[in-house]
Amino acid sequence: MRAGGRLPGDPVPDPGLGPDEGRRISYALGFVRRLPPLLLVVGAFYDYFTPQAFTAAPFFTAAPLVAAPLYSRRGTVLTGLASVAVVLVIHIRLGIVLRTDAVTEAATVATVAVLAVLINLLVRRSSEQLASAREIAEAAQRAVLPEPAERIGGFAIAARYEAAQEGAFIGGDLYAVQDTPHGVRLVVGDVRGKGMGAVAAVAVVIGAFREAAEQEATLEAVARRLERALAREGTRRDGLDAFEGFTTAVLAELPHGDGVVRIVDRGHPPPLLLHEDGTVRTLQVEEPALPLGMGELGVWPDRAEEFAFPGGATLLVHTDGLSEARDSRGVFYDPGARLAGRTFRTPEALLGILAKEVRRYSGGWMTDDMAMIAVRHP
DSSP: OOOOOOOTTOOOOOTTOOHHHHHHHHHHHHHHHTHHHHHHHHHHHHHHHSOTTSOOHHHHHHHHHHHHHHSOHHHHHHHHHHHHHHHHHHHHHHTOTTSHHHHHHHHHHHHHHHHHHHHHHHHHHHHHHHHHHHHHHHHHHHHHSOOOOSEETTEEEEEEEEOSSTTOOOEEEEEEEEEETTEEEEEEEEEEEEHHHHHHHHHHHHHHHHHHHHHOSSHHHHHHHHHHHHHHHHHTOOTTHHHHOOEEEEEEEEOTTTOEEEEEEESOOOOEEEOTTSOEEEOOOSSOBOOBTOGGGOOOOOOOEEEEOOTTOEEEEEOHHHHTOBOTTOOBOOHHHHHTTOOOSSHHHHHHHHHHHHHHHTTTOOSSOEEEEEEEOO
């Protein structure tokens, strides 16, 4: 999770935009940030070289107003002072500094410059409040999504969370890993929704998982405990979430020393198994069940399916932020095809390379957050 470095007033990117739209917005923003000095230069030439009946006041007043939401307070003040100074210098050079229309023009520019500073203060205050709310939300997510240890139950583990956009509000992707008497158990999921409501649901799922992973003898029973926990949470949530809240998830169990992995899929993208020779296998279960929280729509019993997990292989479990990342043509990123024939030194290296490749593939404009866990058999 990363906090953004926007300037006050910079627009928050829309996660639904594609890379081409994102580039156009970046170019437009860069042009607008250069407008204040350009307006001053154009205004100075216009005022100096046109008849005195013409006025360049619109150029001089526009410069600090454009600077107000984009520049720092110091930059806005300097832009306002520069506007007033340019007006006075031109009037002095033309010998009209005491004429009524010249005094009116200078007073107008000075008044707008003061207003621009006030606008800048308001924008900065709003931006600081937004940044504070974002930091609180991200701290909440870090509290419920701590980084797992590098080794758990003899397996090498790495986890990674990538927000869709720099500085964007957090979403509902989740992961948890726990060593239990039944083996290493893990869950990767995606809660419908964004913001603090999604984080609350994430906390419910992870809390229920950590308790159930220790107590339940089977992975199917763990999934049922998560279902009941979300059902209880749904009764306490108002509005649309009370009726449509759900969580897609994959639960996995890695028994100690057995060389197998058991999978329960609740409407989630299937995990991938990366072998030492570069072969990639999709662990697609034959009977995936409904997402967690949708049990009232019908009875669909969980069935854990078992797959071979040989030594040196790496299990990759991810949310749809990885598999649904799109390039400029709208083509989805296919992790199975992209990873085929490649080997990675550690699980952490695998996740780091994946995160960079997906951002490059999508032009930096991902449509969804992304959570990943990689587990290597010793």
